[in-house]
Amino acid sequence: MISRRTLLRGAGIGALVVAVPVPALAAEGLVPNVFVRLDDAGRITATVPRPDTGQGVRTVVALMVAEELAVEAGDVALEQAHGDTERFGSQAVANSTSVRQLATPIRTAAATARCLLVTAAARRWRVPVAECVAKDGAVCHPRRGKLPYRALVRAAAALDPATVPVELTPPEKWRLLGKTRGGRVDARDVVTGRTGYGIDARPPGGLVAVVARPPWIGAVPDTVDDTATRALPGVLDVLTLTAPAEGQGGVAVIARSTHQALRGRDALRITWRGGTPTADSRAWLADLRSALPAQSPIDGVQQIYSMPLLAHAPMEPMNATAHVRPDGLTIWAPTQDPGGLRTQLARQLGVPATSVRVETTASGGAFGRRIEPDPVLEAVACSRRAGAPVQVLWTRADDMRNDSYRPMSVHRLSAEIGSDGVPIRRAHEVVTWPLTVLPFFANPALIKASGDHFPYTVPGDVSVIVRPAPLRTGFWRSVYAGQFVYAEENFLSEIGRRSGLDQVALRRSLLPAGSRLHKVLDTVAEQARWTRPPAPGTSRGVACLEDYGSAIAVIAVAEPESRRVLRVHAAVDVGVALHPSGVRAQVEGCVIDALSTVLGAQITVREGGVAESSFGDYRWARIGQTPDIDVTIVPSNAPLGGLGELAYPPAAAAIASAIAGDTPVTSMPFGTAVG
Amino acid sequence: MARYLLRVNGERREVDVDGDTPLLWVLRDELGLTGVKYGCGVGLCGACTSHVDGAAARPCVRTAADSAQTRITTIEGLSRDGDHPVQRAWRELDVAQCGYCQPGQVMAAAALLARDPDPDDAAIEEALRDNVCRCGSYPRIRDAVRRASRIMREER
Numbered sequence: 121m122i123s124r125r126t127l128l129r130g131a132g133i134g135a136l137v138v139a140v141p142v143p144a145l146a147a148e149g150l151v152p153n154v155f156v157r158l159d160d161a162g163r164i165t166a167t168v169p170r171p172d173t174g175q176g177v178r179t180v181v182a183l184m185v186a187e188e189l190a191v192e193a194g195d196v197a198l199e200q201a202h203g204d205t206e207r208f209g210s211q212a213v214a215n216s217t218s219v220r221q222l223a224t225p226i227r228t229a230a231a232t233a234r235c236l237l238v239t240a241a242a243r244r245w246r247v248p249v250a251e252c253v254a255k256d257g258a259v260c261h262p263r264r265g266k267l268p269y270r271a272l273v274r275a276a277a278a279l280d281p282a283t284v285p286v287e288l289t290p291p292e293k294w295r296l297l298g299k300t301r302g303g304r305v306d307a308r309d310v311v312t313g314r315t316g317y318g319i320d321a322r323p324p325g326g327l328v329a330v331v332a333r334p335p336w337i338g339a340v341p342d343t344v345d346d347t348a349t350r351a352l353p354g355v356l357d358v359l360t361l362t363a364p365a366e367g368q369g370g371v372a373v374i375a376r377s378t379h380q381a382l383r384g385r386d387a388l389r390i391t392w393r394g395g396t397p398t399a400d401s402r403a404w405l406a407d408l409r410s411a412l413p414a415q416s417p418i419d420g421v422q423q424i425y426s427m428p429l430l431a432h433a434p435m436e437p438m439n440a441t442a443h444v445r446p447d448g449l450t451i452w453a454p455t456q457d458p459g460g461l462r463t464q465l466a467r468q469l470g471v472p473a474t475s476v477r478v479e480t481t482a483s484g485g486a487f488g489r490r491i492e493p494d495p496v497l498e499a500v501a502c503s504r505r506a507g508a509p510v511q512v513l514w515t516r517a518d519d520m521r522n523d524s525y526r527p528m529s530v531h532r533l534s535a536e537i538g539s540d541g542v543p544i545r546r547a548h549e550v551v552t553w554p555l556t557v558l559p560f561f562a563n564p565a566l567i568k569a570s571g572d573h574f575p576y577t578v579p580g581d582v583s584v585i586v587r588p589a590p591l592r593t594g595f596w597r598s599v600y601a602g603q604f605v606y607a608e609e610n611f612l613s614e615i616g617r618r619s620g621l622d623q624v625a626l627r628r629s630l631l632p633a634g635s636r637l638h639k640v641l642d643t644v645a646e647q648a649r650w651t652r653p654p655a656p657g658t659s660r661g662v663a664c665l666e667d668y669g670s671a672i673a674v675i676a677v678a679e680p681e682s683r684r685v686l687r688v689h690a691a692v693d694v695g696v697a698l699h700p701s702g703v704r705a706q707v708e709g710c711v712i713d714a715l716s717t718v719l720g721a722q723i724t725v726r727e728g729g730v731a732e733s734s735f736g737d738y739r740w741a742r743i744g745q746t747p748d749i750d751v752t753i754v755p756s757n758a759p760l761g762g763l764g765e766l767a768y769p770p771a772a773a774a775i776a777s778a779i780a781g782d783t784p785v786t787s788m789p790f791g792t793a794v795g
Numbered sequence: 796m797a798r799y800l801l802r803v804n805g806e807r808r809e810v811d812v813d814g815d816t817p818l819l820w821v822l823r824d825e826l827g828l829t830g831v832k833y834g835c836g837v838g839l840c841g842a843c844t845s846h847v848d849g850a851a852a853r854p855c856v857r858t859a860a861d862s863a864q865t866r867i868t869t870i871e872g873l874s875r876d877g878d879h880p881v882q883r884a885w886r887e888l889d890v891a892q893c894g895y896c897q898p899g900q901v902m903a904a905a906a907l908l909a910r911d912p913d914p915d916d917a918a919i920e921e922a923l924r925d926n927v928c929r930c931g932s933y934p935r936i937r938d939a940v941r942r943a944s945r946i947m948r949e950e951r
C-alpha cells in the first residue's frame with residue numbers, strides 16, 4: 121500500500137501522477153523520485169531519473185511501466201530527468217546500480233496507477249475490484265465492458281491511495297519483462313539519426329569552442345600569442361582556462377563554427393611551462409615493480425602481471441554546452457550524473473541550485489568517464505566570457521590524451537601448492553595508483569574492496585601498495601576488478617596448467633557446492649562442450665566472477681597461432697533478467713572490451729604526453745576480430761543484480777588464457793610490452 | 796568564404812563557407828544534419844559515414860569544395876520513414892547500445908548492400924572494417940547486415 125505522502129494528486133490538472141521514493145536513497149530523506157503520469161487523454165509518461173549511456177535504462181523503465189499498466193512499451197512516453205537531487209535522489213550512473221535501485225520504485229509507481237484506475241472503474245460500475253482487470257490501456261469487466269484509462273484518470277486521481285492495496289504483477293504473469301522479444305525503445309531514433317547526443321545540442325545563437333591542451337602532463341600556458349587566431353574569420357575570442365575550476369586548463373578559442381574554432385586553435389602560438397615533460401610510462405611501470413616488497417609472503421609458484429594504462433575513448437568525444445545568463449545557467453551534457461553536476465556547479469559558482477538547469481542528453485558511451493565534470497567547467501567559463509551559449513568540443517585526440525585513465529598496476533601472485541596440484545594458500549600483492557578523480561580512492565582498503573573478488577576457497581592475503589599517480593586516473597568499466605581478476609584467474613590457470621589439471625574441474629573443486637558461481641560454471645562448461653577435447657590448433661580459457669549481486673562464468677576458445685579468438689561463451693546469473701536482449705548486449709560489449717584490451721589496446725606515455733591519438737593507434741577491436749559470442753541467462757531466484765561491468769574482468773582473463781595456449785600470461789595486453 | 800551548391804538528401808542547399816571546411820562540419824553546423832556523427836575527424840572511425848554519389852564516404856576527410864558537384868545522402872535521407880531494410884534489420888536485432896556509431900554503421904551497410912546484395916562474412920567485415928563501435932555491438936551488426944540482405948531479397 122502506498123502512503124498519501126508519496127502520491128502527488130493531479131485531479132485538479134486532469135492528470136494522475138504517482139511518485140515513489142527509491143529506497144536505496146532513504147538516507148537522503150525518502151524523496152519521491154520516480155514518476156509515472158497519466159493525463160486525461162490517456163497518455164502515459166514516465167520520468168527516467170538516470171542517464172542512459174548505452175546501458176539501456178530507458179528501455180527497462182519503459183518495459184516496467186508498460187508491464188504494470190498493461191500496455192505496450194511503445195505506449196509509454198519517456199522524459200529524461202534533468203539534474204535535481206532534491207527531487208530525484210542520486211542520479212549517478214555508477215557501479216552498475218541504476219536498474220537495481222530503480223526497479224521496485226518504478227514498478228510500484230506504475231502498479232499504483234493501475235490499481236487506482238481499476239478501483240475507480242469498479243466504483244463506477246459498482247462491482248468488486250477483483251472482477252476488473254487492466255488490459256490494453258483500459259479496465260475491463262466481463263459484463264460491464266471496458267473503460268479506457270482516459271475516462272478514469274480524474275476519478276483515480278481523486279482516490280485516497282492509502283485505501284487502495286497495490287500489488288506488483290508477479291513474474292509468472294509478465295508479458296514484456298524477461299521476454300526476449302522487443303528491442304530498445306529509442307531504436308528508431310538511433311537508426312534515423314534523430315537521437316540528440318550532447319554534441320548535437322546547439323541552442324540558438326550558440327558558439328563553438330575548442331581548447332589547446334597541454335602538450336605534456338601538467339603543463340600550463342606560459343605565453344600565449346593569439347594575434348593570428350584573432351585575425352581569422354569567425355573567431356570571436358580567446359581565453360586561458362585555469363585548472364581545476366575551469367576544467368583541465370588550456371587556451372580556448374571561441375568561434376562561430378566548429379571548423380573556425382579548430383583553425384583558430386591551430387594558429388595559436390603558446391609556450392608551456394611546468395609539468396613533467398620527460399615522463400614515460402615504461403619508467404612508471406618500472407617504479408611500480410620496484411615498489412614490490414623484496415620477498416613475497418609465500419615461497420611457492422609465483423608470477424608477476426603488468427597492466428597498462430587504458431583510456432575510456434567513448435565514441436562520442438567529451439563535450440558540453442553551457443549558457444550562462446545573469447539569472448542562472450543551463451547545461452546540456454552527456455553526463456553520468458546530472459544531479460551531482462548541478463549541485464557541484466551551484467556550490468562552485470556560489471549560486472542557488474535552483475538557478476542551475478542541467479539537461480541530460482543522450483550519451484555516446486561513457487564507461488565511467490562522464491562522471492567527471494571537466495568539459496562542463498570549460499563550457500561554463502567560455503559561455504560566461506562570450507555571453508552566449510557555447511559548446512566545448514573535444515577532438516578525438518583531445519579526448520584520448522586528456523582522459524582519466526585506468527591506473528597501471530603490477531601484481532605479484534604466489535601460491536603454495538598441495539600434493540594434488542591444487543593451491544592451498546595464496547598471496548596477491550598489488551602495487552598501483554589511486555583514482556585521482558575521487559581523492560578518497562587513495563585508500564588501499566578501498567582499492568582492495570573494489571578489486572578483490574577472489575571466489576575460490578583458497579585462504580590467503582591480498583595487499584595493496586599505493587604509489588602516487590603521475591597523471592589523471594579515474595573509473596574505468598569494472599574499476600580495479602579489471603586488473604585484479606585478470607591476474608588472479610590467469611594465475612589459477614597457470615597453476616592448473618603446471619599441475620596438469622582440468623581448468624573447469626579445478627575451479628569447481630574450489631567453489632562452494634550449490635553456489636551461484638558453481639551453477640554458472642557448470643552451465644557454461646556444457647554450453648562450450650568442455651568435456652570434449654578442443655579442436656586441433658585451438659586452446660581454451662575459463663574465468664569466473666561474482667560481483668554487483670550477479671555471477672558469471674566465461675569460456676573463450678582461440679587459436680594461439682593466429683591469435684584469433686573464435687568463440688566466447690558466457691553464462692550469467694543476474695537474478696532477474698528484466699530485458700534479456702539488454703543483458704546479452706552488456707555481456708557482448710564487455711567481451712569486445714576484453715578482446716580489445718587483451719589484443720593490444722593500451723595507452724603509452726612518451727616525452728611527457730600520451731602517444732596515442734585516435735582509433736588508429738589505440739587499437740580497439742573491429743568487426744573482423746569479433747568472435748561468436750553466446751550468452752546464456754541462467755534462471756535464478758536471486759534478487760536483481762547489476763550487470764554493466766560484470767563480464768569484463770573474467771572475459772579478459774579467459775580470452776588471454778585461451779590465446780596464450782601453453783605459454784604463461786604475464787601482462788595485459790597479452791604478449792606485448794606494457795607502458 | 797565562398798558559396799557552394801550542394802545536393803544533399805535530394806535537395807539543393809547553398810552554403811557560404813571556406814572551401815577547405817570539412818564536409819562533416821558543413822553538414823552538421825551549416826545544414827543541421829546532426830545525424831552525421833563526429834568521432835575522429837580523420838577518417839579512422841566511420842562515425843560520419845554517409846553516401847557520396849551512392850558509395851560510402853567519410854565527410855570528415857572531404858571538403859566543401861570537393862563536394863560541390865556530388866550527390867550526398869546522410870542518415871537523415873536514407874529512407875523517407877526510417878524503414879530502409881538496413882534500418883529495419885537494425886531494430887529487429889536490437890543492435891544499438893549507445894547508438895552513436897550506428898548512423899555510420901547503417902550507412903556503411905546500406906552502401907555495401909547496394910553494390911553487393913548478398914555479401915559473405917568476409918565482404919561484411921571488409922566493408923565495415925573501419926567503423927568502430929566502442930560499445931561492442933559487432934556481433935549484432937554482422938547478423939543485422941545478413942538480415943537486411945534477406946529482407947531485401949524477400950521484397951524484391
Ligand code: FES
Nearest residue numbers: 834835836841855
Ligand atoms: S569522424 Fe569521420 S571517420 Fe571518424
Ligand code: FES
Nearest residue numbers: 894896928929930
Ligand atoms: S553503439 Fe555505442 S559506439 Fe556503437
